[in-house]
Amino acid sequence: MITRRHLLRGAAGAAAALAAPRAFAVGNPSYPSRSVKWVVPYAPGGATDVLSRLICRRLSDRLGQTFIVENKPGAGSNIGTQAVISSAPDGYTLLLTSTANAINASFDPAMPYDFAKGITPVAGVARIPLVLVVSNDLPVKSVADFIAYAKANPGKMSIASSGIGTSLHLSGELFKSMAGVQFAHVPYRGSAPGLTDVMSGQIQGMFDNVTSSFELVRAGKLRALGVTTRERSDILPDVPPIADTLPGYETSSFYGVGAPYDTPREIVDLLNREVDAALSDSGIKARIAELGAIPLHGNAGEFASMLSAETERWRKVVELSGIKKE
Numbered sequence: 001m002i003t004r005r006h007l008l009r010g011a012a013g014a015a016a017a018l019a020a021p022r023a024f025a026v027g028n029p030s031y032p033s034r035s036v037k038w039v040v041p042y043a044p045g046g047a048t049d050v051l052s053r054l055i056c057r058r059l060s061d062r063l064g065q066t067f068i069v070e071n072k073p074g075a076g077s078n079i080g081t082q083a084v085i086s087s088a089p090d091g092y093t094l095l096l097t098s099t100a101n102a103i104n105a106s107f108d109p110a111m112p113y114d115f116a117k118g119i120t121p122v123a124g125v126a127r128i129p130l131v132l133v134v135s136n137d138l139p140v141k142s143v144a145d146f147i148a149y150a151k152a153n154p155g156k157m158s159i160a161s162s163g164i165g166t167s168l169h170l171s172g173e174l175f176k177s178m179a180g181v182q183f184a185h186v187p188y189r190g191s192a193p194g195l196t197d198v199m200s201g202q203i204q205g206m207f208d209n210v211t212s213s214f215e216l217v218r219a220g221k222l223r224a225l226g227v228t229t230r231e232r233s234d235i236l237p238d239v240p241p242i243a244d245t246l247p248g249y250e251t252s253s254f255y256g257v258g259a260p261y262d263t264p265r266e267i268v269d270l271l272n273r274e275v276d277a278a279l280s281d282s283g284i285k286a287r288i289a290e291l292g293a294i295p296l297h298g299n300a301g302e303f304a305s306m307l308s309a310e311t312e313r314w315r316k317v318v319e320l321s322g323i324k325k326e
Contacts, residue, residue, distance in 0.1 A: 032065040040096045041080025043073040047211045058278040085118035089260040091267035097258040099167045106315040107165045108325040119258040121304035122268050123275035124296025128253045130171050130228040134205040135198050143226040143245040150181035157183035160194030160206040171207040171251040173321035178246050210292035235292035272300045
């Protein structure tokens with residue numbers, strides 16, 4: 001006979017099972033039963049590492065297994081991305097996806113994989129605005145001033161970037177097209193050397209992630225003219241959107257999590273819930289805000305839609321620029 005006590009005990013057990021972090025079993029034993037690799041397709045350091053380690057620490061605590069950050073840099077993120085695509089779809093190898101994946105889909109005609117078909121979107125992590133910074137020697141105070149100066153000095157200005165085909169480079173190309181101006185593009189191996197030359201006045205300006213430039217702006221070593229998102233950045237609240245001067249202008253960098261195609265939906269949904277919960281943790285939220293980043297909440301389907309929209313957005317920018325990887 002099933003007594004009321006049995007029913008209450010069963011209900012309590014079911015509630016506890018639903019609340020437990022390790023929410024389901026995939027085969028035997030339950031996932032995760034061993035450490036998980038989180039592949040970052042960039043060199044150590046910077047926002048990619050900070051964001052990855054924040055989330056991995058939280059996942060390790062919640063799911064009872066170690067989530068290990070593994071850096072696999074090279075070929076504009078292609079080496080690390082291909083390594084994950086080639087891995088077993090079992091949830092034990094994950095990818096820090098980024099703007100580079102959306103750009104490379106159209107920028108690199110020789111790409112050895114189809115990102116859209118090779119990766120299952122899991123969760124968004126953060127979006128980072130870019131900012132147009134210029135040398136203090138440049139006699140401009142606003143985006144409108146910058147455009148007027150560029151038109152009055154055709155061919156005499158240079159803009160740095162962290163490399164050909166990056167969001168920094170293509171944000172400049174989009175600006176050139178929409179503003180009807182010309183300036184030379186000077187690619188560097190990363191943001192730091194480009195920013196150094198802008199500060200020295202050898203290069204006139206640069207589109208850069210706010211993460212790596214806001215402290216230089218605050219210290220008065222660079223002048224910020226405009227952010228690339230529609231809204232102002234909380235970390236540079238006095239800097240207006242470029243769209244205030246160039247209506248419709250918008251770019252940013254983003255990061256998320258992907259898994260090899262055909263990873264079981266149960267694993268994808270579990271990871272999505274845990275990453276999304278991590279982004280609501282007060283300590284993680286504070287650290288993300290310190291980077292000038294904006295958390296990307298939502299389910300796996302919403303992140304998939306965002307990836308698709310970003311890929312289409314950057315395809316149009318690549319076509320507009322007429323630049324492809326050689």
